[in-house]
Amino acid sequence: MDKITEIFCSIDDFCQEFVPFWHKNLLSNGKKRIRNTKMNLAEVMTIQVIFHLSGYKTFKEFYLGYVCKHLKNEFPTLVSYNRMVELKKESFMPLAIYLKVCGLANCTGISFIDSTPLRVCDKRRINQHKVFKNIAMRGQCSLGWFYGFKLHIITNDQGGIIDFMITKGNTDDRKPLRFKAFIKKLFGKLFGDKGYISKSLFTELFTSGIHLVTKLRKNMKTKLLTPMSDAYHLRKRAIIETIFDQLKNICQVEHSRHRSVANYFNKFIKQTRLNYIRSSQKIVDEIFETRPKLKKKLLDDKDVSKIIYSLRSEVWNKFLKDEINFNAEVMKNLHTIYTLAQSVTANERKKPQHIQIAGDGTEMIGNESLINRAKRKTISRAMLFSLADIAKDKGAAERAKSYWNAYYCCTTLTEHNKRLHTNYCKTRYCTICNAIRKADKIHTYYPVLKNWENPYFVTLTVKSVKADKLQRWIFGMKKAFRKINDRCRQRHHRGAKMRLIGIKSLECNFNPSKNTYNPHYHIIVPNRETALYLVQEWRKQWNRNGKFHCTRKAQHFRAVENLERDLIETIKYGTKVFTEPNPNDKKRIKKDMKIYARAMDNINAAMKGKRIFDRFGFNLPQQEEKEANVRTVENYKLWEFVSNATDWINTDTGECLTGYNMSIDLKYLLSECIDVEFQ
Numbered sequence: 001m002d003k004i005t006e007i008f009c010s011i012d013d014f015c016q017e018f019v020p021f022w023h024k025n026l027l028s029n030g031k032k033r034i035r036n037t038k039m040n041l042a043e044v045m046t047i048q049v050i051f052h053l054s055g056y057k058t059f060k061e062f063y064l065g066y067v068c069k070h071l072k073n074e075f076p077t078l079v080s081y082n083r084m085v086e087l088k089k090e091s092f093m094p095l096a097i098y099l100k101v102c103g104l105a106n107c108t109g110i111s112f113i114d115s116t117p118l119r120v121c122d123k124r125r126i127n128q129h130k131v132f133k134n135i136a137m138r139g140q141c142s143l144g145w146f147y148g149f150k151l152h153i154i155t156n157d158q159g160g161i162i163d164f165m166i167t168k169g170n171t172d173d174r175k176p177l178r179f180k181a182f183i184k185k186l187f188g189k190l191f192g193d194k195g196y197i198s199k200s201l202f203t204e205l206f207t208s209g210i211h212l213v214t215k216l217r218k219n220m221k222t223k224l225l226t227p228m229s230d231a232y233h234l235r236k237r238a239i240i241e242t243i244f245d246q247l248k249n250i251c252q253v254e255h256s257r258h259r260s261v262a263n264y265f266n267k268f269i270k271q272t273r274l275n276y277i278r279s280s281q282k283i284v285d286e287i288f289e290t291r292p293k294l295k296k297k298l299l300d301d302k303d304v305s306k307i308i309y310s311l312r313s314e315v316w317n318k319f320l321k322d323e324i325n326f327n328a329e330v331m332k333n334l335h336t337i338y339t340l341a342q343s344v345t346a347n348e349r350k351k352p353q354h355i356q357i358a359g360d361g362t363e364m365i366g367n368e369s370l371i372n373r374a375k376r377k378t379i380s381r382a383m384l385f386s387l388a389d390i391a392k393d394k395g396a397a398e399r400a401k402s403y404w405n406a407y408y409c410c411t412t413l414t415e416h417n418k419r420l421h422t423n424y425c426k427t428r429y430c431t432i433c434n435a436i437r438k439a440d441k442i443h444t445y446y447p448v449l450k451n452w453e454n455p456y457f458v459t460l461t462v463k464s465v466k467a468d469k470l471q472r473w474i475f476g477m478k479k480a481f482r483k484i485n486d487r488c489r490q491r492h493h494r495g496a497k498m499r500l501i502g503i504k505s506l507e508c509n510f511n512p513s514k515n516t517y518n519p520h521y522h523i524i525v526p527n528r529e530t531a532l533y534l535v536q537e538w539r540k541q542w543n544r545n546g547k548f549h550c551t552r553k554a555q556h557f558r559a560v561e562n563l564e565r566d567l568i569e570t571i572k573y574g575t576k577v578f579t580e581p582n583p584n585d586k587k588r589i590k591k592d593m594k595i596y597a598r599a600m601d602n603i604n605a606a607m608k609g610k611r612i613f614d615r616f617g618f619n620l621p622q623q624e625e626k627e628a629n630v631r632t633v634e635n636y637k638l639w640e641f642v643s644n645a646t647d648w649i650n651t652d653t654g655e656c657l658t659g660y661n662m663s664i665d666l667k668y669l670l671s672e673c674i675d676v677e678f679q
Contacts, residue, residue, distance in 0.1 A: 105160025109188030139169025361419035501617030
């Protein structure tokens with residue numbers, strides 16, 4: 001069977017089902033008869049598709065010089081050229097539906113997206129162009145300015161077009177990805193160039209089950225969680241450029257000879273359908289040997305070393321264990337690997353032979369802090385799962401992404417030489433990272449503060465407010481403290497003895513009984529005079545023009561008796577995880593503890609972008625920066641923190657790492673006492 005017959009059979013099968021339904025639902029006045037044409041619809045559509053395979057520049061030359069002379073046996077009912085032009089217009093709607101129903105490829109879990117300009121005229125003739133006036137627009141691409149449209153295409157790793165969209169030339173490349181209809185067939189990983197970098201877009205797609213992977217700009221911070229296969233596929237994005245080349249140079253999508261808007265889009269649909277035929281398994285490979293696709297091969301050590309060298313620090317910190325050993329079997333089952341919810345267990349996935357680790361790691365033997373870390377991980381998971389849902393309901397996609405990053409923090413531990421290595425999210429919502437950050441701050445500031453003769457602990461606060469005013473109130477507190485500090489510095493320069501020195505942290509508590517939020521500062525200063533000065537200036541700053549926003553009773557200062565304890569009180573999380581329903585009733589605290597997740601999200605939203613901990617009036621001694629000790633190891637073990645457990649479990653033996661078990665009280669708190677409505 002030749003290629004013309006195969007194309008015709010595919011189109012004819014579609015027409016036999018579609019045409020009766022189409023004619024039945026057409027709007028008509030009842031006077032016009034719908035008669036069968038001499039040349040049926042399937043033949044007209046087939047000739048149009050074959051035209052774009054032929055290499056002819058114009059349809060008239062192709063039809064009169066080739067079809068009418070050499071294809072009379074295949075099309076015995078040929079009509080005149082003028083009649084063929086009329087039939088072409090009538091076939092526009094069936095071609096469009098045929099493309100959407102039968103002409104697009106399926107997603108395989110690996111997809112590529114890119115855009116290319118479709119110029120409708122030379123940029124020197126923009127003012128004289130009339131066919132697409134007020135429709136086409138000026139746009140800019142890597143090759144310069146153009147006038148026309150943009151073609152956005154999503155393809156799979158086999159070169160098949162999953163979906164496409166035509167927009168005006170001045171449309172942002174990221175805009176089509178915000179249309180649900182454009183990405184409804186996608187899942188797994190979507191690879192794009194630097195033009196698709198966007199935090200909000202990444203989060204929107206991630207919540208829809210699509211992982212957007214792009215290269216980094218030069219001014220961006222290095223991302224550490226880049227799997228090896230992502231680096232490999234980013235280098236294989238040229239597959240979509242091959243498709244653009246076929247559409248433009250073989251199928252002639254782009255030229256300046258269009259005479260009507262309808263004819264332009266009619267031709268484009270035929271050309272896009274042709275690309276599907278090129279990549280379809282229904283058409284034998286011997287017909288179209290130029291079909292672009294991604295080679296399925298195993299990455300050997302040389303390939304790995306080349307990619308690591310070229311990407312340097314971009315790929316050094318994380319190699320997902322189901323992606324390093326990248327082979328044909330993985331490619332065959334990409335739909336199960338590149339989804340957010342993996343459908344196989346850790347024991348069923350093949351363990352990579354090599355893995356990269358960085359840093360000194362955490363001591364494994366005799367380290368009691370691992371039990372506390374397992375407890376924090378358990379609390380974080382329960383809390384962050386609710387916070388992510390709340391942020392999603394509020395439309396805060398970026399904050400939801402941060403919650404999910406914290407949720408998956410320390411999920412996988414790598415054991416090597418009796419030390420544990422992992423990756424940390426470093427967000428302020430993660431209790432594990434906050435504990436590490438707190439220990440680091442204590443190690444840094446304790447040697448400085450212990451030299452102060454008589455340090456004082458100060459608490460500065462203002463009146464409690466509702467959730468809608470919290471962000472403005474926190475901004476006012478930071479501004480007020482900055483004014484006090486600047487005023488004291490200016491007085492010191494003019495000869496005053498007083499100089500503000502200390503450390504401060506911002507914290508906010510939620511009062512469920514009054515439904516209010518109380519932001520406040522915890523401060524440690526060197527002496528009593530500084531503490532008294534701060535309280536006086538704070539009250540003076542807030543109580544002006546007859547308005548009283550803070551009282552003397554609410555401001556506290558006392559001598560530091562235990563420096564380490566007060567330093568821990570200052571360097572903490574920004575908000576409490578467990579809150580008592582009535583803070584004034586101290587007898588019922590342990591019984592009625594709750595996690596008010598929506599209130600916690602309000603506090604996190606108000607503190608976004610605000611520095612919680614800071615020093616003022618002094619500098620720290622310079623510390624040497626530690627170099628990242630990156631190395632590749634072979635002998636290692638993997639520990640996974642699974643969702644239905646409270647500990648890390650060895651993926652080979654099923655052994656528990658710490659042996660931590662939740663207490664009954666904590667289990668009750670995490671299962672029954674997380675309030676997601678009250679705020």
